[in-house]
Amino acid sequence: MSISMNSQSALHEVESRCTQERPPRCQSLCPLGLDARAFLGHAAEGRWSDARKQLERYLPLPGLLARVCDHPCEQGCLRGDLGGAVNLHGLEIFCTEHLGVQTRSLPMPRKQKRIAVIGAGLAGLVCAWDLAGKGYPVTVFHEGDPKAQLLSCWPVLAGAGAAALDAEWEALGRRGVRFEQASTDAACLQQAAGEYEGVLLDAGALPELAPAEDGVDAQILHWRDNICCAGWASVTPTGHRFASASRQAGQGRSAARTLERLVAGVSLTAARDTDERSLYTELDGIAPVERVLPVAEVYSEAEARQEAGRCLQCQCLVCVKACVYL
Known part of the structure; x- marks a missing residue:
């Protein structure tokens, strides 16, 4: 079946509104772009080395920032009305205290510009x-x-x-x-x-x-x-x-x-992402799960894994659920 140009344009316009490839709200709200979804996925499964690597990939001064960050990511967490936002702040502190540095910086050629x-x-x-x-x-x-x-x-x-x-x-x-x-x-x-x-x-x-x-x-x-x-x-x-x-x-x-x-000497503005849309995630049918609070000042490993497991691992499956071909 052929598609007219008008139909193609309409399809492209609809496609442009899709948020499937956009980051979840927690990542959108983080000024440093931390992939909290991936970090929490590793933490929930006890893969602390991988979780720490996620922090090191995105965060400068990760051990310091884990302590002082005001965690705006939690303000956008979709668990907020379903038991309370996931405690990213506490989990980052646990991870940085539980493990030392997990990645090795590659030696970079020294540049001339100071x-x-x-x-x-x-x-x-x-x-x-x-x-x-x-x-x-x-x-x-x-x-x-x-x-x-x-x-x-x-x-x-x-x-x-x-x-x-x-x-x-x-x-x-x-x-x-x-x-x-x-x-x-x-x-x-x-x-x-x-x-x-x-x-x-x-x-x-x-x-x-x-x-x-x-x-x-x-x-x-x-x-x-x-x-x-x-x-x-x-x-x-x-x-x-x-x-x-x-x-x-x-x-x-x-x-x-x-x-x-x-x-x-290149453009200061080119190719800087200005799309502020976040991933859409349906919450129908998701049961509340109360926030896990640490017994001591810092989480134990069991507590940390339980709290990380509350993450919804946000994704949008609206099209998949509605289309028999997807």
Whole structure:
């Protein structure tokens, strides 16, 4: 049977609305794009090495972020009204404490273009992590204790998370990230812009130097010349300012991508995914299952597997169920 051009166009229009290949809501809401569905699938089956590899694939500073992340993924979890969102935060902490690093970074040829990061906030460190992992020489300029900004925002890193902070700091060093004491003022920023091919200004660490967030393109975070800016504090409707770890880390990664394009002289906007649709999943017939809470501060392995098993492993089978050929 032949299909008219009008029919073909109609089919393509319908197909364009399909969300089957889109990520589930938890992944869409994660600024770092963590594939939580895959992570939870491994965890539910006790494959902790594979679960940890998933974290290492998507998350910079994974042990640190597992501790401080405000887990926006849970806000979109479809289990929310069916027993409570899956406790991604608790499971990430268990996984990073239960296992050490599971992947080995391949040695990257050192690139000639150098990157400077002004301010040792979370956005700056994530940017440094990503670019150093791709072979760029990165220097982080800071005043005082380079860990001070993180500790002031997330006191847990001075307590239960101290070991994670130390481990990830050593990992930054192994990637070749250098830390240098400096007066992080306008003169330092100007000098870095002249001596380095790309510069990131960490707005969380140095808000007095940073431009207003609404004056910078939210997608590419390019400020001016060879300078990007990322890591602004979040503001509640009542005006309260706070540090969102997931948002700052996500901005650090976006800025790293822009800086890589900037030093390469290519488009800063091409091929960046702007489709915000999430995978559609039917919930009819799914029974509520209550959230598993750890007896101690951190999950036991049995508790972690049980909680991970609550994940719905979201997928859309509407077409499959309706079509005899599928």
